[in-house]
Amino acid sequence: MRKIISLFVLALFFSCNSSAQKNETKEKETFAVTKTDKEWKEQLTEKQYYVLREAGTERPFSSALNKNYEKGVYHCAACDTPLFKSEHKFDSGTGWPSFDREIEGNVAYGTDNKLGYSRDEEHCATCGGHLGHIFNDGPKETTGKRHCINGVALKFVPSEE
């Protein structure tokens, strides 16, 4: 009987704990670069603000970076953090710049916060700016992942070679 009670207590503890943790991550996801909406609006173009700060999606085939195959690094358009390398870019045919992997640690994945991220959402780990979504239909010969990224959220920095 005692065992049953302690199991019950344990279960209670875990259920409380998981909801507590959820709240914690909600508050915990803080970013090294944090600005007010007003500051972002001043810094970003209207389209950039819509995608990066309001988790919007640009029209497919609207970004010049979609067909960009030059060597270089794609940085966050809001805070300049390097996010993707040109060697990991591929033509997915979707109309959005696509990569099979990110620069590890610089991209974070969906949590519930005020931008309404879903779980397949990805955003800049430095400023929280929304980038796009991750799917499992990428190139099988590499990672199998497709990072479907809004070109307007990126700034291309060609490598000097």
Ligand SMILES: [Zn+2]
């Ligand atoms: Zn950023």
